[in-house]
Amino acid sequence: MLQKKKNAVLVDGVILNGPIMDSKAGEKFVEEACKIIMEEVIQKADDVTEKVCEWQAPETLKQILDLEMRDTGESHQKLLQLCRDVIQYSVKTSHPRFFNQLYAGIDYYSLVARFITEALNPSVYTYEVSPVFLLVEEAVIKKMIEFIGWEEGDGIFNPGGSVSNMYAMNLARYKFCPEIKEKGLSGLPRLVLFTSEECHYSMKKAASFLGIGTENVYFIKTDERGKMIPEELEKQVQRARKEVRGGEHEGERRRSVCRLCASWGGSALISRKHCRLLHGIHRADSVAWNPHKMLLAGIQCCALLVKDNSGLLKKCYSAKAAYLFQQDKFYDVSYDTGDKSIQCSRRPDAFKFWLMWKALGTTGLEERVNRALALARYLVEEIKKREGFQLLLEPEYANVCFWYIPPSLRRMEDGPEFWQKLHQVAPIIKERMMKKGSMMLGYQPHQGKVNFFRQVVISPHVSREDMDFLLDEIELLAKDL
Amino acid sequence: MLQKKKNAVLVDGVILNGPIMDSKAGEKFVEEACKIIMEEVIQKADDVTEKVCEWQAPETLKQILDLEMRDTGESHQKLLQLCRDVIQYSVKTSHPRFFNQLYAGIDYYSLVARFITEALNPSVYTYEVSPVFLLVEEAVIKKMIEFIGWEEGDGIFNPGGSVSNMYAMNLARYKFCPEIKEKGLSGLPRLVLFTSEECHYSMKKAASFLGIGTENVYFIKTDERGKMIPEELEKQVQRARKEVRGGEHEGERRRSVCRLCASWGGSALISRKHCRLLHGIHRADSVAWNPHKMLLAGIQCCALLVKDNSGLLKKCYSAKAAYLFQQDKFYDVSYDTGDKSIQCSRRPDAFKFWLMWKALGTTGLEERVNRALALARYLVEEIKKREGFQLLLEPEYANVCFWYIPPSLRRMEDGPEFWQKLHQVAPIIKERMMKKGSMMLGYQPHQGKVNFFRQVVISPHVSREDMDFLLDEIELLAKDL
Numbered sequence: 001m002l003q004k005k006k007n008a009v010l011v012d013g014v015i016l017n018g019p020i021m022d023s024k025a026g027e028k029f030v031e032e033a034c035k036i037i038m039e040e041v042i043q044k045a046d047d048v049t050e051k052v053c054e055w056q057a058p059e060t061l062k063q064i065l066d067l068e069m070r071d072t073g074e075s076h077q078k079l080l081q082l083c084r085d086v087i088q089y090s091v092k093t094s095h096p097r098f099f100n101q102l103y104a105g106i107d108y109y110s111l112v113a114r115f116i117t118e119a120l121n122p123s124v125y126t127y128e129v130s131p132v133f134l135l136v137e138e139a140v141i142k143k144m145i146e147f148i149g150w151e152e153g154d155g156i157f158n159p160g161g162s163v164s165n166m167y168a169m170n171l172a173r174y175k176f177c178p179e180i181k182e183k184g185l186s187g188l189p190r191l192v193l194f195t196s197e198e199c200h201y202s203m204k205k206a207a208s209f210l211g212i213g214t215e216n217v218y219f220i221k222t223d224e225r226g227k228m229i230p231e232e233l234e235k236q237v238q239r240a241r242k243e244v245r246g247g248e249h250e251g252e253r254r255r256s257v258c259r260l261c262a263s264w265g266g267s268a269l270i271s272r273k274h275c276r277l278l279h280g281i282h283r284a285d286s287v288a289w290n291p292h293k294m295l296l297a298g299i300q301c302c303a304l305l306v307k308d309n310s311g312l313l314k315k316c317y318s319a320k321a322a323y324l325f326q327q328d329k330f331y332d333v334s335y336d337t338g339d340k341s342i343q344c345s346r347r348p349d350a351f352k353f354w355l356m357w358k359a360l361g362t363t364g365l366e367e368r369v370n371r372a373l374a375l376a377r378y379l380v381e382e383i384k385k386r387e388g389f390q391l392l393l394e395p396e397y398a399n400v401c402f403w404y405i406p407p408s409l410r411r412m413e414d415g416p417e418f419w420q421k422l423h424q425v426a427p428i429i430k431e432r433m434m435k436k437g438s439m440m441l442g443y444q445p446h447q448g449k450v451n452f453f454r455q456v457v458i459s460p461h462v463s464r465e466d467m468d469f470l471l472d473e474i475e476l477l478a479k480d481l
Numbered sequence: 482m483l484q485k486k487k488n489a490v491l492v493d494g495v496i497l498n499g500p501i502m503d504s505k506a507g508e509k510f511v512e513e514a515c516k517i518i519m520e521e522v523i524q525k526a527d528d529v530t531e532k533v534c535e536w537q538a539p540e541t542l543k544q545i546l547d548l549e550m551r552d553t554g555e556s557h558q559k560l561l562q563l564c565r566d567v568i569q570y571s572v573k574t575s576h577p578r579f580f581n582q583l584y585a586g587i588d589y590y591s592l593v594a595r596f597i598t599e600a601l602n603p604s605v606y607t608y609e610v611s612p613v614f615l616l617v618e619e620a621v622i623k624k625m626i627e628f629i630g631w632e633e634g635d636g637i638f639n640p641g642g643s644v645s646n647m648y649a650m651n652l653a654r655y656k657f658c659p660e661i662k663e664k665g666l667s668g669l670p671r672l673v674l675f676t677s678e679e680c681h682y683s684m685k686k687a688a689s690f691l692g693i694g695t696e697n698v699y700f701i702k703t704d705e706r707g708k709m710i711p712e713e714l715e716k717q718v719q720r721a722r723k724e725v726r727g728g729e730h731e732g733e734r735r736r737s738v739c740r741l742c743a744s745w746g747g748s749a750l751i752s753r754k755h756c757r758l759l760h761g762i763h764r765a766d767s768v769a770w771n772p773h774k775m776l777l778a779g780i781q782c783c784a785l786l787v788k789d790n791s792g793l794l795k796k797c798y799s800a801k802a803a804y805l806f807q808q809d810k811f812y813d814v815s816y817d818t819g820d821k822s823i824q825c826s827r828r829p830d831a832f833k834f835w836l837m838w839k840a841l842g843t844t845g846l847e848e849r850v851n852r853a854l855a856l857a858r859y860l861v862e863e864i865k866k867r868e869g870f871q872l873l874l875e876p877e878y879a880n881v882c883f884w885y886i887p888p889s890l891r892r893m894e895d896g897p898e899f900w901q902k903l904h905q906v907a908p909i910i911k912e913r914m915m916k917k918g919s920m921m922l923g924y925q926p927h928q929g930k931v932n933f934f935r936q937v938v939i940s941p942h943v944s945r946e947d948m949d950f951l952l953d954e955i956e957l958l959a960k961d962l
Contacts, residue, residue, distance in 0.1 A: 009856050009857050009859065009945050011855040011856075012754070012851065012854070012855045012858060013851075013855075014851055014852050014855035016852070016855060016856055016859055016944060016945035016948075017944055017945055017946070018942050018944050018946075019527060019577070019941055019942040019943065020848065020849075020852060020941045021527070021942055023526070023527040023940045023942070026587075026589030027519070027523055027524055027589070029589050029590070030519070030523055030589050030592060030593055030596075031519065031591065031784065033593040033596065033597070034515055034519075034593075034596060037596055037597055037600045038508070038511070038512065038515075041597075041600040041601060042506045042508055042511055042600055043508055045504070046500060046502070046504040053609075053612075055612075056612065058608060058612070058616065058812065058813060058816050059618060061612055061613070062616055065613065065616065065617075066839075067616060067617065067620040067835075068620070068841055069620070069621075069835065069838040069839060069842075069843065070622050070839075070843070071574075071842050071843045072842040073839065073840050073841045073842035073843050073844075073845050074709075074839050074840060074842075079590070079836070079839065079840055080837065082836070083593065083597060083836075085634075086597060086613050086832075087597065087614050089612060090601050090603060090611075090612070090613045090614070091601075091603065091609070091611065091612070092601070093601065093602050093603060093610070093611050094600075094601075094602060096500070100609075100610060101604065101610060103602065103826070103851075105606070106507075106600075106602070108507030108508070108509070108510050108511050109507075109560070111511060111599060111600065112510065112511055112514040112515075112564065114599040115511075115514065115518055115596060115599060116514070116518055116522075116564060116567060116568065118592060118595040118596060118599060118779065119518050119522040119523060119575075119592065120522060120568065120571050120572075120573070120574065120575075120749055121575060121584065121587070121779055121780055122572065122574060122780070123582065123584070123780050127539060128534075128572070128581075128915065128921075129572050129574070129581060129582060129921075130535065130571070131534075131536075131542055131570060131571070131572070132542070132546065132567050132570050132571045134542055135539065135542060135546065135548060136546075136548065139548040139549070139550070140550070143550050143717075149829060155517050159640035159641075159644075159824060159825050159826060160640075160824045160827070160828075161825060162803075162823060162824050162825045163640075163823070163824060166690075166823070180689075181610075181689040181694065181696075182672065182689070182694050182695050183693060183694045183696055184666065184672070184688070184689075184692055184694025184696070184697050185665065185666035185667050185692040185693075185694070186666050186667070186668075186669050186670060186672060186693075186694075186695045186697075186945070187667075187668070187671065188672040189667060189669060190665065190666050190667040190668065191665070199688075200825070201800040201802035201805075201825075202823075202825060204800045205798065205800050205823055205845070207665070208661075208662040208663070209647075209690075209691065209823055210669075210690065210691060210692050211652055211661065211665055211666040211691050211692025211693065212665045212692065213661065213662065213663050213664045213665025213667075214662060215663045215664055215665070216664075216665050216667075226533045226667060228531060230818050273493070280681065289856070292826075292935060298599065298602055299602055299603070299604050299826050299827060299828060317686065318684050319682040319683075319685045320682075321681075321682035322925055322926055322927065323616055323923075323925040323927065323935070324682075324925075325933075326925060326926075327909065328905075328908045328910070328932075329911075329912075330908065330911070330912035330915075331538060331539065332539060335539050341645070342643060342683075342686055342687075342690055342710065343640060343641045343643050343644060344641060344642060344643045344681070344682075344683060345584070345641050345642075345773075345780050345781060346641070347780060347781060351567075354550065354564070355564075357550040357562070358547075358550060358551075358554065358555050358560065358563065359551075359554050359555060359560055361551055361553040361554035361555075362550065362551070362552045363552050363553060363554075364554050367501065370493065370494075370495055371495050371497070371501060373493070374494075374495035374497060374665060375492075375497055376488065377492050377493060378492045378497055380685045381492075392777065408556040414781070424809075427640060427807070427809045427810065427811065430810075430811070431811035434609065434811075440609075440610075441806070442804070444661050444803055444804040444805075445803060445807075446803065446804065448833070451807075451809075454804070460499065460500055460501045460502045461500040461504070463497060463498055463499050463500050464490050464497035464498055465498070465499075467497075
């Protein structure tokens with residue numbers, strides 16, 4: 001140490017010899033923390049006797065967690081306790097009774113892939129810094145395109161289905177009005193877009209973000225199953241034509257491009273039994289598909305896939321930054337896909353899907369989809385058998401929407417008062433299940449229908465017993481209502 | 482087993498009893514893979530005798546990696562070998578001699594936080610599914626706002642500085658023309674935006690994405706240090722006024738909102754010694770700051786911070802999706818921040834910064850910044866001393882731009898031929914260092930300046946010895962040029 005100090009180089013009061021980090025202590029900390037993660041998260045993932053969540057109100061949780069960042073660091077012991085606390089009070093989304101969202105469960109292979117990428121900390125823009133992950137992304141996109149049924153195509157993984165929808169909307173705009181990239185929308189005739197009234201809220205967000213405006217979104221009426229009615233689309237097109245023509249601009253460019261958001265449903269493509277649910281998907285110009293949902297690839301894993309293979313994605317998004325995408329490199333720079341993206345640094349999300357696919361094979365993925373849909377089917381049949389449960393509609397996929405009518409409402413006459421009272425039931429049951437920590441299940445009102453439960457089956461850790469538990473538990477929690 | 486089979490429930494040919502996953506085998510796989518990650522990535526992170534990269538051309542690497550996804554899954558043994566291969570052929574961005582990007586190095590605490598969040602797999606939109614991570618994000622944003630020097634503010638973590646820039650640009654637009662959210666830009670007077678000619682390419686990407694158009698971006702001339710010249714801003718404003726007025730629209734709304742992209746530089750705020758570099762930052766209306774860069778929080782960790790505290794972010798971005806953001810919940814729904822975001826599912830990126838900050842304290846973070854800047858200063862002085870090295874300009878921060886003039890060019894007369902030849906030098910050296918795997922360093926041309934190296938110091942594993950190595954290695958690689 002003395003020797004080292006003798007040769008020390010001091011700049012601005014900082015000794016520059018040797019690194020300042022204690023690697024050994026750091027590695028030990030990682031090892032100890034990994035042990036906690038293994039024991040407290042991974043090994044408990046299939047244990048239904050564990051709580052799904054340990055509910056604390058925000059103000060209480062703030063007091064429990066020591067959130068303040070101070071001038072001085074904490075000891076490893078204190079930090080490991082913090083890690084335990086974070087795990088304890090976080091929702092266990094891998095628990096077999098977490099039915100709250102469109103993701104759930106644990107996949108050990110994708111988890112390993114995610115640990116690898118966190119350790120390697122790559123950014124996927126150029127082949128030189130991210131050789132493996134760029135090739136993997138290319139292979140995964142190619143395979144997904146095959147399942148859609150396109151002969152060729154292109155694509156990019158990006159941070160979420162909402163962002164995929166924005167990408168696609170901008171791409172459609174670019175395809176027919178490439179000049180908007182440079183000129184912008186000002187002074188142009190209104191652009192309008194047509195989407196289902198049952199579409200994800202990201203369509204509205206995208207319309208406002210891209211400068212199109214939410215009022216220029218024409219929502220198409222759907223049938224009782226939530227499917228767009230083709231005749232209603234034609235009606236809206238006629239309406240838009242009148243409204244836009246009524247404006248000051250004469251020119252009208254009517255072009256159609258069809259994009260499909262299959263963020264949740266896309267994974268049915270993997271199943272030979274259920275892919276018919278997406279019959280005709282190959283006719284879409286672009287498809288958003290999130291393997292982090294039904295296929296458990298881990299948040300986030302979202303691809304936007306486009307049928308075009310003429311370089312549209314790159315032409316639309318490129319900014320040709322010379323400092324990153326040099327053209328005088330010693331390798332084929334067509335592998336530097338970073339300029340196809342709105343992001344600069346980008347995570348290697350395709351990799352986790354890839355490793356999982358390698359591990360399970362297409363048949364393993366297919367088995368997951370088939371089982372989730374079979375479990376949903378089982379739940380539907382049980383709901384029909386039980387008193388007090390009422391299905392909203394026959395599901396086609398893995399989400400089951402139903403009401404629970406508690407004992408006190410069962411003899412009540414159908415009418416506004418009944419529905420008003422029923423509306424209050426789901427929030428109460430939800431509060432009770434959260435505070436008990438026995439399961440998590442979402443509720444919502446929708447299109448004039450009062451609050452109902454939306455059950456989602458995804459995880460391969462879920463079994464028939466969990467479906468039975470779900471219904472038993474609702475009855476138990478609501479028996480006094 | 483027999484008993485179980487007797488009670489088996491079969492739906493659509495799928496047995497629904499018990500889970501289909503072998504948890505024990507899965508856990509064992511995770512354990513074995515973690516051992517590989519520990520040995521091959523984490524423990525080697527500070528080892529300069531390891532290669533930074535093991536270069537393979539795309540076609541060769543495709544053959545080495547078995548990229549094809551098949552119907553049948555692979556054995557654990559094969560998968561573990563795949564993991565090893567992925568690690569082997571990936572660039573070691575945590576290597577002390579990885580100087581290629583604005584991120585580098587390893588932080589053990591943020592890494593642990595990232596392993597925790599991957600295992601928990603949360604999405605940060607509502608308090609009910611993400612209680613800990615929402616509170617952590619709130620605390621981190623509050624602290625970052627303090628360092629900027631605002632009395633209050635708001636913010637959101639999002640996937641990258643480019644996306645932060647888009648968020649901010651849209652927010653500025655909303656602040657002064659809220660009607661654009663609904664009406665869109667069509668038929669409105671042109672919107673123009675002013676930015677430095679040295680700005681990140683994401684500004685152009687954002688202008689086209691948001692429908693403003695890249696031609697409506699007015700680039701302001703900068704001085705020789707790349708700083709915007711205030712008089713030039715005024716000139717561009719005058720120019721824009723003429724050009725926009727020249728159009729068909731009479732109304733002009735001139736409002737100014739200042740946003741600052743401190744994705745890379747923001748971390749200087751943590752250093753009492755260097756925060757003066759960001760003097761006046763509190764006058765900006767919004768700031769983008771990426772702790773995944775200088776502070777090693779791991780890709781991605783990017784905050785957009787806004788001075789406004791009147792709910793602008795929420796008003797601008799909300800779509801009020803009833804299925805996710807129910808208002809009849811049993812807790813204070815103001816904690817459900819998901820509607821402030823363009824994304825639906827969102828990763829808990831604030832958490833890794835938080836755990837690192839808890840571990841190191843502000844002083845530990847400060848020490849990192851100070852040391853990186855001192856090392857850059859050391860490198861600059863060494864460059865000045867050595868024959869053949871030429872600094873482009875005196876750096877103020879941790880990036881050092883320089884040319885290496887190889888022996889054969891040192892006696893050449895200054896002129897077009899000299900610069901043309903020098904332009905070819907950096908790519909050759911880069912190719913050689915990549916193929917040798919000894920270090921990684923970026924090069925680029927810029928504003929009429931031929932290819933030069935851009936050295937970036939970030940990692941606390943970097944020492945003076947690595948700076949000396951860098952210069953020695955360039956000399957060695959280029960001695961015959």
